[in-house]
Amino acid sequence: MNIGTIELVSFKLCPYVQRSVITLLEKGVVFKRTDIDLANKPGWFLALSPTGKVPLLLIDNKDAIFESAVICEYLDEVTEGSLFPADPKLRALHRSWIEFGSQTLAAIGGYYSAKDEESFRHAEAQLRGRFEKLEDVIAGPYFSGADFMIVDAVYAPVFRYFDVFSTLVESDLFKGLAKVEAWRRRLAARQSVIDAVDVDFAQALIAFVIRKQSYLSHLLQSSVPA
Numbered sequence: 457m458n459i460g461t462i463e464l465v466s467f468k469l470c471p472y473v474q475r476s477v478i479t480l481l482e483k484g485v486v487f488k489r490t491d492i493d494l495a496n497k498p499g500w501f502l503a504l505s506p507t508g509k510v511p512l513l514l515i516d517n518k519d520a521i522f523e524s525a526v527i528c529e530y531l532d533e534v535t536e537g538s539l540f541p542a543d544p545k546l547r548a549l550h551r552s553w554i555e556f557g558s559q560t561l562a563a564i565g566g567y568y569s570a571k572d573e574e575s576f577r578h579a580e581a582q583l584r585g586r587f588e589k590l591e592d593v594i595a596g597p598y599f600s601g602a603d604f605m606i607v608d609a610v611y612a613p614v615f616r617y618f619d620v621f622s623t624l625v626e627s628d629l630f631k632g633l634a635k636v637e638a639w640r641r642r643l644a645a646r647q648s649v650i651d652a653v654d655v656d657f658a659q660a661l662i663a664f665v666i667r668k669q670s671y672l673s674h675l676l677q678s679s680v681p682a
């Protein structure tokens with residue numbers, strides 16, 4: 457199937473962009489990535505995007521698909537093979553856990569933005585609860601077994617935050633969650649996941665969080681080597 461020319465309008469640190477890039481790479485789609493500055497959105501982007509959010513999948517320079525879950529499903533449908541289960545119930549379960557992944561990203565935003573220790577610990581406990589729920593459902597080594605699927609593409613950027621933060625700040629977020637830990641390591645080693653961000657991602661993420669002047673900013677700042 458000729459799927460036309462594909463451009464992904466992106467932002468360097470965005471986890472929703474990452475899941476789209478991972479899907480593009482996994483499905484072997486040739487695409488152009490255009491990073492924009494979200495603090496100064498270009499007029500052409502605002503004209504194309506009804507939400508003003510990235511990612512935006514631009515097809516043949518005219519049709520703009522928005523919302524990362526929709527982008528991933530579209531890419532899956534128009535390319536060979538599928539990264540969703542064939543069974544409708546299992547497929548629906550994957551979609552449910554994809555939504556859970558998006559909600560987890562919102563919870564991570566609350567975690568790195570929390571202003572004081574109390575709200576930080578609260579956000580941390582909420583996240584821990586989410587990872588415990590995942591521990592109960594994942595099959596391993598990937599979400600539903602041996603095959604990498606779209607749901608895995610969704611959680612790789614979730615875990616990447618903690619791969620970066622844990623280089624500077626200790627945390628018990630994953631302690632005792634053996635399946636989640638193994639899944640997290642497996643995802644971090646996958647080529648599409650590695651290639652979904654620039655080499656300076658960790659540095660850029662730490663700088664981004666430090667600018668938030670949050671509780672985590674202070675923890676990171678005091679651990680960054682001078």
Ligand SMILES: N[C@@H](CCC(=O)N[C@@H](CS)C(=O)NCC(=O)O)C(=O)O
Pocket residue numbers: 467469470471472473494508509510511522523524525
């Ligand atoms: N539900 C959206 C969320 C995308 C999103 O929140 N993108 C952020 C960057 S990570 C964004 O574009 N923010 C700019 C803004 O809200 O103005 C999706 O899944 O695509």
